[in-house]
Amino acid sequence: MTSQLTYLQFHLAFLVPVAMFLIATGFVSRSRLDGLSTIRSTGRHSYWVGVAIITVIALAYTTPWDNYLIARGVWRYGDGSTLATIGYAPIGEYLFILVQPWVTALWLAHLSLPATWPSITRPIRSRIAAVVLAAGIGIGGLWLLGTDATFYLGAILAWAAPVLALQWAVGAPQLLARRRLVxxxxxxxxxxxxxxxRIAIEYGIWILSPEYTTGISVAGLPIEEGLFFLVTNLFVVQGLVLYGWVTDRWLAPDGERRSIPRLRSWTDREV
Structure with missing residues (x-):
């Protein structure tokens, strides 16, 4: 199906409304408003500082990778769907990179973020195992880059592996302890x-190259696209959970968990 639907209209139709919905539902809770006031008055590190940091990192890390894949021809954009480009990527692509972490973070904020952190036995062993897994993902990705049909799949895995390795090296035990939340x-x-x-592909806003994709899809969605959203959301969620853990440890350098006013959840439910 072809259409004159633009990348900007895609944002207005699908990303902005869901972000506004999450903001509106989040602020329904009176306890949430009280929690925000407490954090602002103390001047402590907040959840939203972590979101901003992760967004900047996401833009810096994704931009060269994204531009390379577009230049390689892994995907292209439909005629009339973009207004302008910076490098090889349209402005809408950069907006997507900026908006996605906030949508994911707004959803995560509806869940209960940890107020205390469990003691972990044998933390080094779990970190090593997780880093070995990340290395295996990276090696697998590099191997898949050698074949045109698996190039995009391999590019995602090879690109994701260093971030996963870093996050798991820092806090694999804590992430496992909060696996339901993650x-x-x-x-x-x-x-x-x-x-x-899937809707954007159907309307021809962006078009994946059959040469560099496996052709395997689930309900019309190429598996590469599903994997991309899985790993990028994993980056954001793990990053925010670890940000809370690291800042709590920084605020309590003696290793003792102090009572620190923290951003927990907009609904104050345990997950």
Whole structure:
């Protein structure tokens, strides 16, 4: 299907409304408003500082990779769907990179973020195992780059592996301890973004090259696109959980968990 739907209209139709919805539902809770006031009055590190940091990192890390894949011809944009480009990527692509972490973070903020951190036994062993897994993902990705049909799949895995290795080296035990929060935090935005990505492909906003993709799809969504949203949302959710853990440890350098006013959840539910 072809259409004159533009990348900007895609944002207005699918990303801005869901972000506004999450903001509106988040601020319904009176306890949430009280929590925000406490954090602002103390001047402590907040959840949203972490979101801003992760957004900047996402833009810096994704931009060269994104531009390379577009230049290589892994995907292109439909006629009339973009207004202007910076490098090889349209402005809408940069906006997407900036907006996605906030959508995921807004969803995660509806869940209960950790107020205390469990003691972990044998933390070094779990970190090493996780880094070895990340290395395996990276090696697998590099191997897949050698074949045209698996090039995009390999590019995603090879690009994701260093970030996963870093996050798992820092806090694999804490992430495993909060695995239910991580899974739920990742699953919902990944499903939503996969659905709207499928719609964008259907309307020809962006077009994947059959040469560099496997041709395997689930409900019309190329598996490469689903994997992309899975790993990028994993980056954001793990990054925010670890940001809370690291800043708590920084605020309590003696290793003792102090009572620190923290951003927990807009609904104050345990996950």
């Amino acid at each position: 899974v739920l935090g990742v699953a919902v935005p990944t499903l939503y973004l996969s659905i709207v990505d």
